[in-house]
Amino acid sequence: MAELLYGAPVATAITEDCAGRAGRLANEGVTPTLAVVRVGERADDLSYERGLMKRAEKAGVSVRRVCLPESCSQTRLMDAVAQINEDASVHGCLVFRPLPALLDEGALAHALAPSKDVDCLTPASLVSVFSGAGEGFAPCTAEAVIRVLTHYGVPLAGANVTVVGRSLVIGRPVAMMLQAKDATVTMCHSKTADLERHCREADVLVLAMGRARAIGADALRAGQVVVDVGINWDEKAGRLVGDLDAQAADAIVAAYTPVPRGVGSVTTAVLMDHVVTAAERALSHVSQR
The missing domain is CATH 3.40.50.10860 (Leucine Dehydrogenase, chain A, domain 1)
Incomplete structure (x- = not known):
């Protein structure tokens, strides 16, 4: 049975760090x-x-x-x-x-x-993510993926990572952020030929397609870690499901994030981290004048 990588412990750690920093800002x-x-x-x-x-x-x-x-x-x-x-x-x-x-x-x-763009809406923020330079903030969900993997000690340096999805909100930014962690990244999408093979070859699989249970047993292998960013409403089940077929994955992969209770809570915690960081930068700029 696969390990479930819940978002709550990650979000709690980020939130507690923010609260401490916010307290120090309050003193100023x-x-x-x-x-x-x-x-x-x-x-x-x-x-x-x-x-x-x-x-x-x-x-x-x-x-x-x-x-x-x-x-x-x-x-x-x-x-x-x-x-x-x-x-x-x-x-x-x-x-x-x-x-x-x-x-x-x-x-x-x-x-x-750009200094107030805490979820990578502006072109300047995107440039920062793709260049690795500047003070722009990454999209919160993309950064949440990295935070989850880091929290659970998933090795990224030298790992083969497949990202399924190419949006500017998650897919492309998270691919760049993973490369910055020295992962070897393959980016796939709905038109990728033999998508299942690309997924099976990955040590880490990041799913951001927006298609309910699109990735099943044929695309998985033992030992993988899967971060499921998909949020899809299943009419038959009457509940939210991810891009991953969790029932199939449970018997195959090493670990995966559930939907719900996975990446979502980490996203809001990352947003708070960005706001606190922006406040710290603003105070620093005032102090330097």
């Missing part, structure tokens, strides 16, 4: 503060927001919600971001995506101050 008169911009009331956004608020309280992070109607204009959205940019007491900004179809996400990405 600084409260790490996150602005959350939500357009509309999508159920998944509201659910994530509730979890985020609970995590922020434990981490010593203050959250300011900017709630805009789904009919919000581009101008109103840009004005909200401009106010966040100008507010020195706000250290990070998270915009729930995807935005409604009539809003221009690209324009928003260019408008947000």
Whole structure:
């Protein structure tokens, strides 16, 4: 039976570290503060927001919600971001995506101050992830994958890692971050020929396809570690499932992250870490003036 790599211990360790650092910032008169911009009331956004608020309280992070109607204009959205940019007491900004179809996400990405971009929305942050230089923050979920592997002591240097999924939110950034850890990375996607073979050859498998139970026994082998980032609703089962066929994996691989109770909680903890780091940087810049 495979070991389950639960996210809770990882998230707790990150959160406790954040709380200690936030306490030291408080002694300097600084409260790490996150602005959350939500357009509309999508159920998944509201659910994530509730979890985020609970995590922020434990981490010593203050959250300011900017709630805009789904009919919000581009101008109103840009004005909200401009106010966040100008507010020195706000250290990070998270915009729930995807935005409604009539809003221009690209324009928003260019408008947000890179120093407050705590979830890799801006081009400057992406450049930092891909170049390994600069102060831009990685996407929280991509970094959560690395944090889980590190916490559980999974060797990455010299390991063969297959990433299934090529989005800018998870797949491509996490591939670059794994390479920075000296892993040898193969990136696959829905059009990859003989996907099962590429998956079987991996020591570590990162799944970010968004297809329920797409990776089954034919794509797995003994000894593997699988990080499942997929979040899919199974109508028949009436519950969330990952990209991994967990029932099949349980009898084959060495370890995997369950869905739910896996990477998700670590993602919100990483977000808090980014906000606290942004607050520390802001204080440092003020001290240097």
